[in-house]
Amino acid sequence: xxxxxxxxxxxxxxxxxxxxxxxxxxxxxxxxxxxxxxxxxxxxxxxxxxxxxxxxxxxxxxxxxxxxxxxxxxxxxxxxxxxxxxxxxxxxxxxxxxxxxxxxxxxxxxxxxxxxxxxxxxxxxxxxxxxxxxxxxxxxxxxxxxxxxxxxxxxxxxxxxxxxxxxxxxxxxxxxxxxxxxxxxxxxxxxxxxxxxxxxxxxxxxxxxxxxxxxxxxxxxxxxxxxxxxxxxxxxxxxxxxxxxxxxxxxxxxxxxxxxxxxxxxxxxxxxxxxxxxxxxxxxxxxxxxxxxxxxxxxxxxxxxxxxxxxxxxxxxxxxxxxxxxxxxxxxxxxxxxxxxxxxxxxxxxxxxxxxxxxxxxxxxxxxxxxxxxxxxxxxxxxxxxxxxxxxxxxxxxxxxxxxxxxxxxxxxxxxxxxxxxxxxxxxxxxxxxxxxxxxxxxxxxxxxxxxxxxxxxxxxxxxxxxxxxxxxxxxxxxxxxxxxxxxxxxxxxxxxxxxxxxxxxxxxxxxxxxxxxxxxxxxxxxxxxxxxxxxxxxxxxxxxxxxxxxxxxxxxxxxxxxxxxxxxxxxxxxxxxxxxxxxx
Amino acid sequence: xxxxxxxxxxxxxxxxxxxxxxxxxxxxxxxxxxxxxxxxxxxxxxxxxxxxxxxxxxxxxxxxxxxxxxxxxxxxxxxxxxxxxxxxxxxxxxxxxxxxxxxxxxxxxxxxxxxxxxxxxxxxxxxxxxxxxxxxxxxxxxxxxxxxxxxxxxxxxxxxxxxxxxxxxxxxxxxxxxxxxxxxxxxxxxxxxxxxxxxxxxxxxxxxxxxxxxxxxxxxxxxxxxxxxxxxxxxxxxxxxxxxxxxxxxxxxxxxxxxxxxxxxxxxxxxxxxxxxxxxxxxxxxxxxxxxxxxxxxxxxxxxxxxxxxxxxxxxxxxxxxxxxxxxxxxxxxx
Numbered sequence: 001x002x003x004x005x006x007x008x009x010x011x012x013x014x015x016x017x018x019x020x021x022x023x024x025x026x027x028x029x030x031x032x033x034x035x036x037x038x039x040x041x042x043x044x045x046x047x048x049x050x051x052x053x054x055x056x057x058x059x060x061x062x063x064x065x066x067x068x069x070x071x072x073x074x075x076x077x078x079x080x081x082x083x084x085x086x087x088x089x090x091x092x093x094x095x096x097x098x099x100x101x102x103x104x105x106x107x108x109x110x111x112x113x114x115x116x117x118x119x120x121x122x123x124x125x126x127x128x129x130x131x132x133x134x135x136x137x138x139x140x141x142x143x144x145x146x147x148x149x150x151x152x153x154x155x156x157x158x159x160x161x162x163x164x165x166x167x168x169x170x171x172x173x174x175x176x177x178x179x180x181x182x183x184x185x186x187x188x189x190x191x192x193x194x195x196x197x198x199x200x201x202x203x204x205x206x207x208x209x210x211x212x213x214x215x216x217x218x219x220x221x222x223x224x225x226x227x228x229x230x231x232x233x234x235x236x237x238x239x240x241x242x243x244x245x246x247x248x249x250x251x252x253x254x255x256x257x258x259x260x261x262x263x264x265x266x267x268x269x270x271x272x273x274x275x276x277x278x279x280x281x282x283x284x285x286x287x288x289x290x291x292x293x294x295x296x297x298x299x300x301x302x303x304x305x306x307x308x309x310x311x312x313x314x315x316x317x318x319x320x321x322x323x324x325x326x327x328x329x330x331x332x333x334x335x336x337x338x339x340x341x342x343x344x345x346x347x348x349x350x351x352x353x354x355x356x357x358x359x360x361x362x363x364x365x366x367x368x369x370x371x372x373x374x375x376x377x378x379x380x381x382x383x384x385x386x387x388x389x390x391x392x393x394x395x396x397x398x399x400x401x402x403x404x405x406x407x408x409x410x411x412x413x414x415x416x417x418x419x420x421x422x423x424x425x426x427x428x429x430x431x432x433x434x435x436x437x438x439x440x441x442x443x444x445x446x447x448x449x450x451x452x453x454x455x456x457x458x459x460x461x462x463x464x465x466x467x468x469x470x471x472x473x474x475x476x477x478x479x480x481x482x483x484x485x486x487x488x489x490x491x492x493x494x495x496x497x498x499x500x501x502x503x504x505x506x507x508x509x510x511x512x513x514x515x516x517x518x519x520x521x522x523x524x525x526x527x528x529x530x531x532x533x534x535x536x537x538x539x540x541x542x543x544x545x546x547x548x549x550x551x552x553x554x555x556x557x558x559x560x561x562x563x564x565x566x567x568x569x570x571x572x573x574x575x576x577x578x579x580x581x582x583x584x585x
Numbered sequence: 586x587x588x589x590x591x592x593x594x595x596x597x598x599x600x601x602x603x604x605x606x607x608x609x610x611x612x613x614x615x616x617x618x619x620x621x622x623x624x625x626x627x628x629x630x631x632x633x634x635x636x637x638x639x640x641x642x643x644x645x646x647x648x649x650x651x652x653x654x655x656x657x658x659x660x661x662x663x664x665x666x667x668x669x670x671x672x673x674x675x676x677x678x679x680x681x682x683x684x685x686x687x688x689x690x691x692x693x694x695x696x697x698x699x700x701x702x703x704x705x706x707x708x709x710x711x712x713x714x715x716x717x718x719x720x721x722x723x724x725x726x727x728x729x730x731x732x733x734x735x736x737x738x739x740x741x742x743x744x745x746x747x748x749x750x751x752x753x754x755x756x757x758x759x760x761x762x763x764x765x766x767x768x769x770x771x772x773x774x775x776x777x778x779x780x781x782x783x784x785x786x787x788x789x790x791x792x793x794x795x796x797x798x799x800x801x802x803x804x805x806x807x808x809x810x811x812x813x814x815x816x817x818x819x820x821x822x823x824x825x826x827x828x829x830x831x832x833x834x835x836x837x838x839x840x841x842x843x844x845x846x847x848x849x850x851x852x853x854x855x856x857x858x859x860x861x862x863x864x865x866x867x868x869x870x871x872x873x874x875x876x877x878x879x880x881x882x883x884x885x886x887x888x889x890x891x892x893x894x895x896x897x898x899x900x901x902x903x904x905x906x907x908x909x910x911x912x913x914x915x916x917x918x919x920x
Binding site (some may be wrong): 095106110111112184187188194220244246247250252265267269293296297302306307459462463464466480492498501503 | 615616617618619620621624625626627628629631633638665667668669670675678679734737738739741742747748749750751752756758760805866867868870873877878880881882883
């Protein structure tokens with residue numbers, strides 16, 4: 001193992017930021033450290049060990065009324081600055097070719113990348129994740145206060161905020177929206193159900209709402225970015241029986257967001273038009289609208305991008321990305337993301353329940369070969385946290401490919417030192433996962449370990465994860481990126497309560513890690529939390545809880561006509577088109 | 586004949602019961618948990634339980650099956666556990682896209698395959714026959730997925746003749762729904778611009794979809810034509826002094842078409858189940874992709890819905906083919 005150096009230096013970040021074609025003024029300010037966000041932020045300079053106005057308290061204890069730029073600079077409705085770019089095409093509609101459908105838009109039910117992106121377009125939240133590194137920006141809230149024990153969170157609503165029907169967004173709407181999430185008990189309910197119950201949210205006055213948590217939860221401000229605020233009157237007008245509007249909201253919206261639904265053709269396309277009267281106004285030239293077009297085949301999306309049929313594409317294969325990088329009209333961002341790819345190793349059953357075996361596998365894996373498979377779209381993941389996340393342990397001791405050390409570790413195992421058979425299961429059709437298996441097969445054969453590679457339907461795998469006796473020995477997996485906080489990555493994978501969920505497919509269990517994670521959740525002082533998370537990272541790496549493989553490079557691949565694009569690595573935020581516009585052809 | 590049709594239609598019911606029972610059983614013995622899948626990666630056990638209760642997944646299997654069949658009898662095909670949408674609404678949405686694609690592809694297969702088979706038979710073992718054999722063998726053995734991408738590169742990117750994908754450009758609003766087939770609906774509304782656009786979008790996927798059936802039809806027509814041309818009634822027709830055209834079309838082809846009709850019916854039925862590869866490459870929102878997504882999500886009621894719909898259509902197609910035999914050969918009687 002070797003100590004982890006800082007993955008991306010400040011200077012490199014700054015240079016790469018300045019080189020970006022689409023860099024905005026705000027982005028530049030952020031890059032050179034002039035932005036002084038006082039909310040819970042993940043500033044670049046902090047990640048690099050530089051100075052910032054952060055006092056180490058996360059979330060900030062006290063008011064955040066002096067909001068960052070996005071909060072203050074929002075134009076008022078009707079005063080949108082729509083003509084700052086000579087090339088601006090006010091009639092252009094952005095076409096987003098996406099592999100992912102939007103089966104259910106209801107904020108209390110649907111929760112995945114494409115759904116989240118759409119929810120963020122038609123609804124607003126108290127705070128919103130923006131930029132990269134992701135910052136929490138006050139949105140419907142103009143600020144918040146929190147008690148020192150991180151129990152009472154009081155938010156002041158922006159007085160300008162109105163729903164799309166013109167009625168004001170009030171504290172009652174926030175209370176209604178949260179209680180609806182809790183009673184329906186689907187979607188993002190897991191974020192709130194353990195810390196809030198009905199009656200714990202109170203409308204102090206029409207502009208003030210107070211959440212009283214049942215236990216301290218330091219990342220709560222992040223959770224507010226997932227509480228989409230609904231217009232209660234509109235929902236109740238469309239409710240059938242006791243469904244709380246679920247039937248209607250799956251393809252309609254009752255929000256206050258910058259976009260309105262125009263067309264809803266399931267499995268084909270979803271069209272949205274921008275609201276010229278959006279209560280925050282439009283900082284940039286206003287996109288007329290956008291279309292989320294379902295396009296599942298990577299090569300089709302590549303050709304469509306090159307032809308100009310679509311302006312943005314997602315889930316494009318590494319091979320097609322390589323080809324697109326040669327196209328003069330296409331921009332392929334390579335921003336650091338917070339998406340991690342690990343191989344879950346069953347910590348409770350089979351050969352991988354032996355820590356020496358897991359360490360041997362971690363030493364034996366050829367990380368360089370895997371990065372070659374990803375063709376430059378990934379960087380090495382040393383531990384459980386993405387390298388650019390605030391809170392990553394900078395002096396983490398981690399594994400590098402070393403077959404001699406792998407053999408040494410394996411020799412420590414009484415039961416498995418002479419070799420064994422092991423299963424690597426992966427999702428049918430996912431090529432990089434299959435190749436991960438091939439790398440393991442090749443490397444582990446040198447230790448007399450025979451790997452069987454088994455393609456498996458995802459539905460079957462999820463069912464198997466529930467039981468450690470049946471869970472595969474090894475299974476590759478991408479993490480979910482709900483919020484950019486160490487808690488998101490560490491709790492979902494290594495707290496014993498997560499065992500059996502698909503993010504906890506390793507069935508890792510260590511009372512000390514549980515204790516550290518729980519303590520980190522219940523303290524608001526960031527430096528204390530960071531120390532606790534550092535301890536957790538080293539423990540799970542020492543115990544090789546998972547095989548930590550790579551961290552994806554992110555950013556939507558797009559046409560050079562798209563302007564104002566800001567990548568945000570939080571789930572659903574990479575395709576939030578509020579700040580973008582299209583240039584003329 | 587009326588009684589024959591009625592009897593065949595009544596036979597649909599036990600067939601569907603058998604089909605539904607089989608699909609239901611298979612889907613329940615597979616080790617998957619649709620509620621856990623629908624609840625998401627970080628769902629608490631309580632959230633998973635909420636979904637199980639809502640969809641009755643905790644009930645004994647016979648209760649679940651009984652409820653499904655009872656609802657089916659009242660026209661309720663159930664709801665997707667992922668989207669909560671009514672399966673019937675989804676089928677109404679996705680099936681017309683597949684039907685339009687299949688109709689166009691079968692039409693192409695017949696219009697090209699039958700003449701090619703006739704020409705091959707009339708020029709047995711000469712270059713037209715060899716050429717048609719080459720085309721047929723190539724078409725039936727080409728990987729559909731690869732062929733689609735190559736055609737996109739040649740016809741769309743290279744020549745710029747046709748659009749790349751989709752049923753219409755994303756910014757074009759589809760015609761008001763009558764049949765759900767964009768070409769037909771736009772014609773009904775005399776919207777020729779949309780008709781032309783929809784037709785251009787249809788050509789490439791329909792051609793790719795058609796090549797397998799086209800190859801089989803070509804070879805079947807060739808073989809049956811060769812057999813018919815050697816029969817006594819053809820010799821008699823020629824002896825009577827009928828023109829060669831009449832001999833071929835009215836006598837030989839008519840007899841040769843009976844096995845070809847069976848092949849067309851079968852390929853039509855298979856195609857209605859959706860062609861996932863063609864739908865994927867051409868972004869064609871058909872029932873095949875819907876079925877595959879449902880299987881991936883282990884979304885039980887959509888899987889059942891697609892299975893039953895395709896089953897019904899297959900039975901009806903078989904009946905139609907059987908009845909068409911009588912048109913081709915009046916000696917065939919239905920009892």
